[in-house]
Amino acid sequence: MNLQIQNLSFRFSSFGSFSEPVLNDINLNIEEGEFLALVGPSGSGKTTLMQHLTGLLKPDAGQIRVDNQDIFAKGFSLTELRKKIGLVFQFPETQLFEDSVYKDVAFGPRNLGLPENEVAVRVEEAIENVRLDFEKFKNRIPFHLSEGEKRRVAIAGVLALQPEFLVLDEPTAGLDYSGVQAVADILKHYHSMGRTVLLISHNIDLVTSLVDRMVVISDGKIRFDGHKKELFQNQKLLQSVGLSIPRTLALVNSLKQKGWVKSSELYSINDIKRELDQGILAKHILAQPQT
């Protein structure tokens, strides 16, 4: 599925004439199979943009086209679209309501009208995909799980719809380190299955360890759309939108000066470790005379 946003503008009419547009002439193309991130300060319009993707909000101007069809055109089925685009909202665990993990994850597929045997397959797969043990968790009460587990169950509920395009709004907010790592793994895995993933997050270290293409939005406008490498070279832009370079990238500068790493493009601790393995082993250990 390819998605195009063309000249999209939106303002909340309930704020009356005081309101600035929340989204202002947005243009964005997302190709099938991409994994990209949308970042920007609170109030910049990220969540509002997300709500447009499945027609939950209707733009004042501009279009959203899915596989070259205008989603607000007569005869276009938004219901069908919502089966293909899965949205994971902030704190999705607040929407858990069933008395077992199985039933909660099955809610979506059952609503799609799928036969029960197909539902069973999807539920098991979705629970495994969020790295929870199906047998251990299927009968547990969602409200008794830890925060990280609840979050994963809520994400599984969306994965069970098997959306072609997965959009997540701050999926790691409030999670501890291992919870964040688990969500990161889930996203990597889902993308590796050929799906399109759009990640909205404040966690710049997480984002840069996962994606190359970053879209920066601020005051309702797209201020940058490109490779993270270019973004982090543009200090002026970073400052004007309140972003900073990832902590790992700042560290890489020190390591480079000492000659312990060569590349400047190390976006995660694991990237740094890998590069250190090669650099240091070669220089300081393998270079020692053999005995």
Next chain:
Amino acid sequence: MIRISNLIFEYTDGEEKNRVLNGIDLTIREGESIGLMGPNGSGKTTLARCLNGLLLPTEGEVFVDDMNTNEAARISEIRRLVGMVFQNPENQIVSTTVEREIAFGLENLGVDYEQMHEIVDKMLEQFDLQKYRNHPPHLLSGGEMQRLALASVMAMSPRYLIFDEPTSLLDLASRKSLLSIISEFYEEKRTGDKSKISTLFITQYPEETLTFDRLLVLNQGQIVLDDKPAVIFQKVEELKDIGLEVPAEFEVNHYLKKLSDGKLSLNTSDFLPIP
């Protein structure tokens, strides 16, 4: 001083008993800044809520300036002394304007009108909220709302401030601005200001704790580490085992030393500026 001895907190869920805090002994001294980290479900928030009597111990005792949180008669004094700022400020804001929000606690204490005005003005200034004096709080941004929550708590002149993940919902710029306001308090303290506020700061971002006097690590209801942050962050493996992150520079340094048999390491000058 807050003194906690053998604190056990349990809740019952049907037949099942869940022990959230399992024998906490802890002293928070005057003027100390303390970080608190722990995986989800380790009991951080429960511990915070025991400090001002929002939750009462199942066993053991919590003393705030020698007042036991179990004594119902002392609870309102304890709550004035121990201020709390929560993760989501929307949950603690009750008034219709910013000014009234700051005055709310003071009104409840029966502070006289003149003095209340003085305090409100001072807080508006200190937290950079003057221009929003008559704004409805819900139209503020997340960072501004968090500053308002802090201003309202500070208006009561607490002696202890508990922050329960106040930065986890903020974008980077708002996070920095809140942290810089908090660090100004510490600075004032060091330069001999008479306010000897002690702070307990709960966070999932390890780098936020680097400037603190002490860091506590909570796991499965027990304090497993209690030392200076820079000492604790040397224990990379141990922290990883309980599901916690260390600041990037500590992890890289640890890895460097391991790779080079201790021959190579970063200098503290290579460490990143504190956010």
